[in-house]
Amino acid sequence: MVTHALQASIRTATKADTQSLANLVHFEQYVHRHLDWRPPLEWIGHAPYLVAERNRNIIAALASPPDPPNIAWIRLFAVRSDFSPKAAWEELWPEALATLEQFSPSVSAAAIPMQSWFRKLLEFSGFNQTHKVVVLAWRAGVEACSPGKIGAIIRPMNLDDLSAVEDIDMAAFGAVWQNTLSCLELAYRQAAIATVAETEGKLVGYQISTATTMGGHLARLAVTPAYQGRGIGYSLLCDMLAQFERRGAYHVTVNTQHDNLSSLSLYQKAGFRRTGEEYPVYQYYPLLK
């Protein structure tokens, strides 16, 4: 074990650390958690997942396992409030990076920092803001959503559909936003409404939405590129909104990239409006050099 400037030893997290990590994640002040289908403790066992330990106490943790294989989201960075987040980051991030470099020279790291202290640490380490995620909201009864005929049926998603859903996801989203099969399965299991668009026995689009206290949140929506522009995305969206409305939901949110013009236009057409909330997306490319 090596002792660092933080006077802590760095090692890989194990299942035996679960309780200590839970305390860190739930009770400490400096905690960055990725908006994720898998909670941070469930990434234990996937590298890199590092802890800084002092006198047998975990004082900081950093998890950034790649998933999909070339994208390493910073899924957790947490530091005990009596230690410096900067000192912890400076010890943990280079170690995590070294592990990522061993996996593949083409891995890109990414993070959506919600707090300014974490944003500053990312900038300090050479992460750059590449784009923003913006939030839109829809309110029941304000605008009617009326899809035309699309030559496809919208039906509930089944577990057996997930492999085809993964193909749609991979084809429709850019690398940084793709979800792997295991992530999509978690999303499906957490969904309030999950539907697919099917034509001639083939899946060509899907959406997954979760329940919120006020209604719902559209978490994923994609249409296979060859079938885009035929009203399928709009129909999936309208069907999802109608289902939420029938359940008494009056507020549905969605996040998208500020420069995703097709999705912004689609959401506006369905009655969503920008809320003003936005979050920066940072990426780290030096691994590609």
Ligand SMILES: CC(C)(COP(=O)(O)OP(=O)(O)OC[C@H]1O[C@@H](n2cnc3c(N)ncnc32)[C@H](O)[C@@H]1OP(=O)(O)O)[C@@H](O)C(=O)NCCC(=O)NCCS
């Ligand atoms: C966004 C997406 C789901 C739209 O699905 P689609 O089936 O192609 O959309 P539709 O044909 O139903 O179009 C409905 C409306 O969306 C908007 N739209 C769709 N494609 C567009 C494009 N290329 N440029 C501008 N607006 C577009 C338009 O407002 C359109 O209405 P109109 O036909 O009256 O102009 C699809 O492009 C996609 O899968 N993109 C990649 C994944 C993604 O970005 N998902 C959303 C992330 S939150």
